Amino acid sequence: MEIELNDSDLAHRIGRGNDRAAEAELFRRMAPRIRLFGLRHLRNQDAADDLVQQVLISTLEALRAGRLRDSHKLSSFVLGTCRMMVLDLRRNSQRKERLLEQYGADLAPAPCAEPQLDSEQLAQCVQKLKERERSVIVLSFYDEQTRADVARFLGVSEANLRVIRHRALHQLRDCMGAAA
Amino acid sequence: MTCGTPLDAAILADYWLGALPESEEQSVEEHLFACDECGARLREVIALAGAIHNLAREGSLLMVVSDAFIQRAAEQGLHVRQYAPPRGGSVECTVTAGDDLLIGRLTADLSGAKRVDLSVCNQRGREQVRLADIPFHSAAGSVVFQQSITYAKAAPSETMIARLVALDDAGGEHLLGEYTFHHTRTMPGPGAW
Numbered sequence: 001m002e003i004e005l006n007d008s009d010l011a012h013r014i015g016r017g018n019d020r021a022a023e024a025e026l027f028r029r030m031a032p033r034i035r036l037f038g039l040r041h042l043r044n045q046d047a048a049d050d051l052v053q054q055v056l057i058s059t060l061e062a063l064r065a066g067r068l069r070d071s072h073k074l075s076s077f078v079l080g081t082c083r084m085m086v087l088d089l090r091r092n093s094q095r096k097e098r099l100l101e102q103y104g105a106d107l108a109p110a111p112c113a114e115p116q117l118d119s120e121q122l123a124q125c126v127q128k129l130k131e132r133e134r135s136v137i138v139l140s141f142y143d144e145q146t147r148a149d150v151a152r153f154l155g156v157s158e159a160n161l162r163v164i165r166h167r168a169l170h171q172l173r174d175c176m177g178a179a180a
Numbered sequence: 181m182t183c184g185t186p187l188d189a190a191i192l193a194d195y196w197l198g199a200l201p202e203s204e205e206q207s208v209e210e211h212l213f214a215c216d217e218c219g220a221r222l223r224e225v226i227a228l229a230g231a232i233h234n235l236a237r238e239g240s241l242l243m244v245v246s247d248a249f250i251q252r253a254a255e256q257g258l259h260v261r262q263y264a265p266p267r268g269g270s271v272e273c274t275v276t277a278g279d280d281l282l283i284g285r286l287t288a289d290l291s292g293a294k295r296v297d298l299s300v301c302n303q304r305g306r307e308q309v310r311l312a313d314i315p316f317h318s319a320a321g322s323v324v325f326q327q328s329i330t331y332a333k334a335a336p337s338e339t340m341i342a343r344l345v346a347l348d349d350a351g352g353e354h355l356l357g358e359y360t361f362h363h364t365r366t367m368p369g370p371g372a373w
Binding site: 036037040079117122123127130131132134135137138139141150154155162166169170173176 | 188189190193194195196197199209210212213214216219222223224226227228229231232233234235236237240241242243244245246248249252311312313314315316317
């Protein structure tokens with residue numbers, strides 16, 4: 001159930017303890033944001049889901065213990081926790097196992113509806129791009145080749161590469177319509 | 181709630197690719213942690229990136245590629261079939277069901293060229309497709325292109341001629357090289373289109 005609370009009120013309610021509706025709202029609100037952060041930094045869906053669980057547990061514990069001094073900064077606190085957790089995950093995967101064992105599947109993140117793309121339409125749209133734009137788009141997103149690799153291949157600076165990629169991406173999205 | 185300062189999809193793509201300066205990346209993340217509308221747009225960008233990745237793996241695009249692309253595809257277990265006919269010469273070629281990418285390597289003296297087109301012609305030399313202003317390195321001495329494996333697997337036995345053409349500022353064309361691929365069909369299918 002979605003409840004209308006700003007972040008500050010939400011933090012206060014959770015801090016007062018035993019407010020399951022407020023805790024559920026925290027999970028609903030923050031889980032998709034944490035998951036995106038996890039996907040960006042961990043490049044793995046399972047690892048991103050694990051991050052969601054760990055950050056939510058940690059946030060909940062902090063709120064219950066009154067460790068969030070400025071309740072207006074709930075989002076910043078969660079983001080900061082994400083950053084620390086990702087660093088921690090990279091350093092020590094054992095902590096992840098321990099936390100997951102402790103809390104189990106109770107905090108399994110709700111599946112996100114991922115946008116679906118028509119691959120045939122996408123192929124046509126990619127083929128319509130100019131040669132350099134197509135190369136930039138495909139080489140950038142295929143195995144995420146480094147900017148330096150792609151720029152060297154094209155014989156352009158990294159700044160120019162960025163301009164070409166932006167132009168190509170906008171053309172692709174226009175060609176694909178709202179779906180992309 | 182509508183976002184008053186929506187993040188551009190291209191910036192979100194840069195973020196996804198790790199191509200933003202650190203300070204800009206941090207401000208994008210702060211925005212994403214307060215704005216689900218831009219989060220949804222990032223999800224669209226991620227989906228697009230994934231679909232392009234899959235498209236590249238399918239090998240169905242006709243395009244110029246880099247050696248790094250071929251190397252990474254091979255490292256990821258894709259079977260790459262390559263042909264390199266000599267300049268002015270020909271090569272016998274085919275594809276099998278196990279092939280994932282079909283690559284042609286065209287050697288040419290590219291020094292001094294400002295713009296190069298790749299013209300794909302039928303056996304009579306009539307142009308079917310032109311890849312205009314392809315990426316190339318003047319010192320590389322070759323252009324590497326990917327033919328659509330989907331097309332090649334379906335194609336009957338036929339001859340394809342590839343031409344590298346340099347264009348000058350006035351639009352004049354200068355042939356850098358011509359390369360003939362004699363494709364023999366080895367997979368089941370029609371004998372002709």
